[in-house]
Amino acid sequence: MARASILRRTIATPLILSALLLGFALIAWASGSRPFNQTVIDIFLQVILVVGLYTFIGNSGVISFGHIAFACLGGYVAAWTTIKPMMKGIAMPGLPDWLMQMEIPYWAAALAGGAFAAFWALVFGAVLMRLSGIAASIATFAMLAMVNAIYSNWSSVTAATSSVVGIPIVRSIWPYLIAAILAVFVAWAFSVSRFGLALRAAREEPTAAAASGVNIPRVRLIAFVISGAIMGAGGALYAHSIGIVTPDTFYLGLTFTTLSMLVVGGMGSLSGAVLGVLILSSLIQVLRWLEAGVQVGTGTFALPGGVQEIALGAVMILILMFRPAGIMGNSELTGRRARAEKPGEPGHA
């Protein structure tokens, strides 16, 4: 009864977020514009990655600079398992024979990418989750640098810094929508689980959480593995959206973008993670259009190049000045007029 009650009281959040994502998909589908379609696919990929980040950072309060490493692991799994064997033989001759011959559908590659990333999250996390605060953050960054260095140098298996091409491109918007919605539901399910509750308690008062019986490294590790899996699957789909991967596709640029979206949306909120992506991505898109030039009457209005980055930075500073905890803070969209609840709260008020 009690469990059903938690689910019933909090299910509105993933449903509202899914409806928002579906709205974006329907607009892209109705517009029939291929560039716009690709933009919305990018947005859905960012949603997957930022929700993956939220699953760990939001619940644990530990800032991770390393999660994009899991997207990298997933992205290369997509390359290893979906590129035609002949092309793999040329670009990555060191792959074992069974992997060289493997050619699986994109969705299976996404699952495999998630599983591979989850395995490595378990290995790294077993050590990293004993750390806290800035030490943990720096260690996650070291993990990102390590993965990047390995993938940039292991030329027979990853083609080093060369682009790995030939990954089958998936242009339909629907698989990305489904994956983004799945990521939202996985993140929500973790958040309302007993591990999610214990981890949020440890985020606020680690000493009191330990005195309440919470094994903090263990619950952090569970979150790390689940978020690693989401990031890995996201990375694989990312590879399928552009058909090409390099180690630098999944490095500092993507780390900065995804973390910014989470911070702007509100680190402690699943709704914030999704809204952060939707708001910042929409803004980036508008600025891109303005930079490319918009027809106004007989002339063309265009912003000078580079305004996109400057405006984006200014908007982020403004949002954080007025809402330091991000747009959503620790609250969730619940569809009710009353105070928004966090997922996991039974809300007995």
Place this chain on the structure above:
Amino acid sequence: MNDLRADQVSVAFAGLKALSRVDLAVAPGRIVGLIGPNGAGKTTLVNVLTGFQAATEGAVLMEGQSLAGLKPHEVRRRGIARTFQGGRLFRDLTVIDNLEVTGVGLGQSRAASIAEAEAMLDWIGIAHLAGRIAGALPYTDERRVAIGRALIGRPRFLLLDEPAAGMSAQEAADLSALIRRIAGEMGCGVLLIEHNVGLVLGLCDHIVVLDSGAVIETGPPEVIRASEKVRHAYMGSAADIDLPVLEVEA
């Protein structure tokens, strides 16, 4: 043998002795007071008993078994619960979630932990607070929620670190009644660390007095009241001062 026992416990920080050969025992269903002036080492002893601080020498035993090397969450799972000075509630969570954390920390499902949390809030008499955000509670309610959180899973021993700090006389009396119920109805052994000496003298079966990390007196309340050493530790002289006793309904 069925008690919680500190046996000749010493703790040193960089050569400075915070505790020196301290003996203390709490039996199930009994209330033991731990008093002493500021800096006497009371909280350090609680930290040692709950796995937050390793003893430099000596041993902590529960029911005859050593707790050496156990982490705080493992000590809690053995049945030793504690509260903290200042409450340390999970301020962004609701009151019932605060209690639930202990349930899930002890390995219960969320459903089971909610059921126990609701029953505990009811037992303490604060069921009406269940949905309130913990960070917005008045001070007294915060303390009661902290005690409720510690009582989830029916611990064998409960260590209360200054639960009456900042309370009025009436609130302290209500707290005393609750502590009596915890010992009497739950059979839980309680170690009460408190600056309110009157409350301790009125409530405890046995009292240990610490000063500068060492036990200077131990015994029932009447022995503590009569002790020159205790007066000296508190007042800095052997002045003839009556230690107050808070009357508590049994």
